[in-house]
Amino acid sequence: MRAFSYERAGSPQEAAAAAAAHEGAQFIAGGTNLLDLMKLEIETPSHLIDVNGLGLDTIEATAEGGLRIGALVRNTDLAADQRVRRDYGVLSRALVAGASGQLRNKATTGGNLLQRTRCPYFYDTNMSCNKREPGSGCAAQGGYSRQLAVIGGSEACIATHPSDMAIAMRVLDAVVETVNAEGDTRAIPLADFHLLPGDTPHIETVLAPDEFITAVVLPRPLGGQHFYHKVRDRASYAFALVSVAAVIQPDGSGRIALGGVAPKPWRNEAAEAAMPNGARAVISRLFEGATPTEDNEFKVTLAERTLAAVLAEARG
Amino acid sequence: MRFDSPAEQNVSDRMKVLGQPLRRIDGPLKTTGMAPYAYERHGVAKDQLVGYPLGSAIAKGRIVSMDINEAQASPGVVGIVTTLEMERLPKVDWNVAYLFGGREIQHYHQAIAVVVANSFEEARAAAALIRVEYEEDQDATYDLAAVRQERLSDDVEPIDNIGDFESAYASAEVTLDATYTTPGQCHAQMEPHATIAQWDGDHLTLWTSNQMIEWSRQALATTFDLPAENFRLDSPYIGGGFGVKLFLRADAVMAALAARKVGRAVKLALPRPMSANNTTHRGLTIQRIRIGASQEGKITAIGHDNATNTLPGGDGENGARATRRFYAGENRLLINRALEIHLPESNAMRAPGETAGLMALEIAMDEMAEKLGMDPVEFRIINDTQVDPSHPERQFSERHFIECLQRGAEVFNWASRNKAPGSRREGAWLIGHGVAGAYRDAPAETSGARVSVRPDGSIRVETDMTDIGTGSYTIIAQTAAEMMGVSLEVVNVDLGDSRHPVSAGSGGQWGAASSTAGVYAACLALRKKIAERLAVDPEALEFSEGYVRYNDQQTALSELASAGSITAEDSIEFGDFRSEEYQLATFGAHFVEVAVHATTGEIRVRRMLAVCDAGRILNPMTARSQVIGAMTMGVGAALMESLAVDTRHGFFVNHDLAGYEVPVHADIPAQQVIFLEGEDPYSTPLKAKGVGELGICGVSAAVANAVYNATGARVRDYPITLDKFLDRLPEIA
């Protein structure tokens, strides 16, 4: 870990201003991802802006009938919220399928969206990694890639985004709200929030360096049945090989997003039209243009089968 | 004391304290955080500095240069030791890879420097500033399968070549020829390797975490070229070892080198991301097994050809080991190909050889039973042997494998199992049942102890035996309590200190049997001393309730020792009869029920039963803990544990506990353990053997067989992850 300076921000805009004022600054929320990465010198911020005291830890009803989730709401609290459990079950289930109880007690809504990949080569600073060190190459290509992306990746990077929460939020059409140093706010649909790697895998979201997440807004509840089926090598406390977030309506229509397969929550509204035709039809649309490696081509089959399991459960 | 003939009736047979399910006497210290582990021993040496290691970034080659200027100038840095400052340090044979010194790199994350600073954070930050230039060897090989393929025609001296395997196999009525693979496995123990080192002139004290105190003292003597007497090791609490702490390792060497350089005490722990590649692992194996049998199910030929990775000088994971002695069969060809692969050091991990070997053999037995149309329990029973198949003149001292199978089948309700693979369904889940046998040798090693009666009537036991979370403290205390006729509460046990008599240490499943036998010997010596004081025949003495009773008289132990402690020391040595005339081993049977999601292939273990035959059980509670822990590890080996090899760079990629998955609570169902009543007088005076390694043997194959039974998909490549059989699950709607 490199030495860094530290401050506590007094307001969201101040936090953003502090980020603008310090080259190489980062916000720290729960710290469950950032601190690990700092210890390994994968992240080397020169300045930390602690945003834990900003009060953004409430969940409030919006005028539109949805919920505004403060960026500092802990994963545990979000998963346990009555309204979330009743109206957005997919989100609650996704959250409790992630990490461990202790981690979820610390992890925040904003931090979860911005957690970084679990690509094992990203974690080993002896290995080349375009995400960690732009231009150095990608050791995962041709290496051990069982966990990595089958679609959406590029020559430069095939890492996945590891969040479970984000997959559910994508299905719910969540919107990320931000503020910058000037006090300008914007609302970014989650669909547009994470970027595919292309030639710049180190740039993971559309956020500007001084842009601070204040909240995530959920639109009105969708009704229907909510599922989050996360498949992994052990029963708990592991990242997804494949996960399926789904909201399914009584008429068989619905929404689906996949985790564990791509650099961002993987959803394609057009593929959802194929739902009445079954899992295979949906998956073949979702994975059009997929470029799996030998290690991870099973994920395509697994995604199809997991979706089939969800659809079967929905049929009851 | 020499153990030269089978044990007869003796004091330990009272079984008032021994044999009772007593809680671990060190339990409260551990659950309250009061048991100090090596890295936390802040009080033992003043002004401790902190060392942080640097591991090699390449797997094989040489260091061209190292630039430590920036690191040296980093805040808080007191000193740096680099591998270039010295010749390669000598090692003992137990270690395969060298631990420190010189330019040559033998494996990834080999220790090449240690930075000493005032704080952990400063040391770590500075270590990242060392610049190293390497020259990589281009001829290194990291791919076991490829090397095995190239070298299959090598002439290898078989371990056993008995009868005429090839022709017996060729003429057998029913045959199986299958190849199984097991991956490298990581010990993944909770407590990392850690040491505090302090020199006093040319005397060194190490507060460390090590299973084998005396081996390491000897290794230090070799490494630092000083008499063994100059070294003191102290390792009272060990947060797991499983074989990875059997030997001197780089943490201790670096701490010692660093402490010498800066002239102060230095503490150092191996960071988790370094431990998989810096220390040792269970070697990878590729095992070809051929079995030939008659229609009636009698094995006539058994061939086991194991290939495994090792650095020069090691023998890797010898999967053929258990096959030597487990099943009958007149014609036998057993081979171990220890192939030179430049991955990190493969070495002992819990039941070395047997674990990986039985992962394969016990699937093969299941496949064979199916070919024969036999119940796999029955097939194993038919092929039981009461003599060592490789030396038929040697009997097993005690072998109740058949009873393990039968008792297990009854308790598990094996008769009602799913008999046709892939045919039992509960909702979305396919249900399957599996069985496997367990075999593990029961060695014993010389072991000493010092026992005292103290003025307050308490008993103190001192030995360099270690407790790696196994329960040594407790069974040693039980032994002394039994022998000296006192209650467990007044026995005080001090372990893991090289100033105490040399014990067998913890390894190879010999620890419990050997160390308690050593305490037994020392207690007999103490009883004799007391008899001499009282001028009575030791045989006439009875020790009970804190008193010595003889000829209608009685004296309290506290009274006897009122003028000062009475102390005796002895050690047990095991006569050749134990290893030469008889084969001593432990046996077991594992029964497992799994559910496999018919659509996604997710596997959930639902029930587990182990039946163990391991001589006298010294403490059913600690023994059970050993076995359920081992069963848990067996589930890990079956379903998830695998060190992923990068065959280009030559290292284990998933080198932390996020990447190397071991079972979590949600993976482990109710586990039942049954110990057969019994004692083995050929083993030790206490008639006990070990269980800690037996418990893992065969477990994974029982899980594998259950998965097959559930799905009809046979997977011969561990771990059994769903990607390996997804395409063989029922079609989806």
Ligand SMILES: Cc1cc2nc3c(=O)[nH]c(=O)nc-3n(C[C@H](O)[C@H](O)[C@H](O)COP(=O)(O)OP(=O)(O)OC[C@H]3O[C@@H](n4cnc5c(N)ncnc54)[C@H](O)[C@@H]3O)c2cc1C
């Ligand atoms: C062992 C382990 C297992 C895990 N398993 C899972 C799992 O199975 N599934 C899963 O989904 N996750 C898992 N996680 C990841 C966990 O969910 C994340 O670490 C956590 O959500 C991050 O939140 P945080 O508040 O701690 O973020 P931090 O570590 O504080 O921050 C992460 C990043 O977000 C930035 N940031 C934080 N808040 C804001 C904000 N308001 N505006 C702008 N930037 C911000 C920080 O600058 C930093 O770059 C696991 C983590 C660990 C350590």
Ligand code: SF4
């Ligand atoms: S896949 Fe991406 S994160 Fe992984 S090594 Fe390649 S560039 Fe780095």
